[in-house]
Amino acid sequence: MIDINTASAEEIDAVPELQGHGFEVVRYRDERGRFDALRQLEEVPGLAGKIDGLEAVVRIG
Template sequence: MIGINTATAEEIDAVPQLQGHGSEIVRYRDERGRFEQLRQLEQVPGLTGKIAGLEGIVSFD
């Protein structure tokens, strides 16, 4: 389980489904605030339609 609101870009990149998107997720989070729901990740450039299967991997604490 990875805390998407506290993880570093490197930690996010370690998740196979998010590999290569860590820095973009961190930048988006820094600019727009915390993620509250999984579907918000689809707003990150490059992640549209790629969040399937992340339900048990990503937490929002």
């Protein structure tokens, strides 16, 4: 389980469902601030429609 608000790009890429998106998640977080809800990951380029099931491996801290 990773905290999407503190994880590095490498840690995010280690999650199979997010592999290849770590850089974009971190960039989005740096530009817009912390995530308040998992659904906000849908706004990250390349992740729209791909967050189903992530609540088992990602937490918002």
